[in-house]
Amino acid sequence: MRVIFMGTPEFSVPVLEALAARHEVAAVYSQPPRPAGRGKKDRPSPVHARAEELGLPVRTPRNLKSAEDRAALAALDADVAVVVAYGLILPQAVLDAPRQGCLNIHASLLPRWRGAAPIHRAIMAGDTETGICVMRMEAGLDTGPVLLREATPIGPTDTTGDLHDRLSTMGARMIIDALDRLPDLIPQPQPETGVTYAAKIDKAEARIDWSRPAAELVRHINGLSPFPGAWCEIHGERIKLLRAAPAEGAGTPGKVLHGFTIACGTGALTVLEAQREGKRPLPAADILRGLTLPDLL
Numbered sequence: 001m002r003v004i005f006m007g008t009p010e011f012s013v014p015v016l017e018a019l020a021a022r023h024e025v026a027a028v029y030s031q032p033p034r035p036a037g038r039g040k041k042d043r044p045s046p047v048h049a050r051a052e053e054l055g056l057p058v059r060t061p062r063n064l065k066s067a068e069d070r071a072a073l074a075a076l077d078a079d080v081a082v083v084v085a086y087g088l089i090l091p092q093a094v095l096d097a098p099r100q101g102c103l104n105i106h107a108s109l110l111p112r113w114r115g116a117a118p119i120h121r122a123i124m125a126g127d128t129e130t131g132i133c134v135m136r137m138e139a140g141l142d143t144g145p146v147l148l149r150e151a152t153p154i155g156p157t158d159t160t161g162d163l164h165d166r167l168s169t170m171g172a173r174m175i176i177d178a179l180d181r182l183p184d185l186i187p188q189p190q191p192e193t194g195v196t197y198a199a200k201i202d203k204a205e206a207r208i209d210w211s212r213p214a215a216e217l218v219r220h221i222n223g224l225s226p227f228p229g230a231w232c233e234i235h236g237e238r239i240k241l242l243r244a245a246p247a248e249g250a251g252t253p254g255k256v257l258h259g260f261t262i263a264c265g266t267g268a269l270t271v272l273e274a275q276r277e278g279k280r281p282l283p284a285a286d287i288l289r290g291l292t293l294p295d296l297l
């Protein structure tokens with residue numbers, strides 16, 4: 001099939017690679033390069049960079065509102081567009097341009113967690129499973145009928161980074177299946193009940209409040225890992241806590257019970273992985289070799 005691909009972050013790259021191996025990718029659309037790194041030089045998105053490595057043409061419009069941009073997309077004469085975390089709202093004219101419309105790979109079991117941060121929110125809410133939906137796009141936010149759906153469990157110490165990689169691989173496999181079976185797939189409308197919205201993660205959410213129950217804080221830490229990273233201050237240094245598990249014990253919230261086990265509002269948790277400023281993530285035992293842990297009251 002002749003495919004337009006639209007995506008931006010690392011999550012989208014395996015899907016692009018799978019499509020390029022099986023289909024004709026007429027063009028890749030991605031967000032424009034953004035300033036990044038210490039020098040704040042414009043850096044292409046992960047999808048943009050990988051598309052160039054694959055020898056695919058890349059387009060980076062700031063939006064798709066102009067008649068020129070819409071005409072250029074329509075001129076690609078594509079059978080279908082595949083959209084994965086592109087980051088732009090697609091006007092109806094764009095949705096209608098490919099002969100078989102636009103398909104979206106969404107990292108949740110719709111209608112739960114429509115919106116920007118479905119992986120983070122699923123972990124933070126304590127969901128026991130999540131998954132991938134391949135849906136036919138329409139004008140609403142993640143409201144389109146679902147063509148394929150597959151679930152995967154969320155383990156007790158799974159982080160957003162863990163699920164990100166697993167779901168990205170699932171999405172790449174499922175879109176190939178969807179395109180192979182597209183004429184025979186029956187779109188299933190999403191139910192009107194069970195709709196939730198995954199609001200974009202705000203960095204202000206990341207600071208840890210030890211007065212919260214341990215179960216909530218475990219989900220908070222794992223859900224915000226690796227980005228933006230839940231954090232607390234230790235000796236004036238901001239330490240990111242990147243993986244945690246429930247633990248036995250109780251005490252004043254923030255009190256260190258032993259090792260990296262900390263009392264919470266109810267119960268306690270153990271930090272399994274953390275990151276000091278300017279350093280790489282390490283197991284908690286390695287962090288403690290160079291850090292005396294005070295009570296975090």
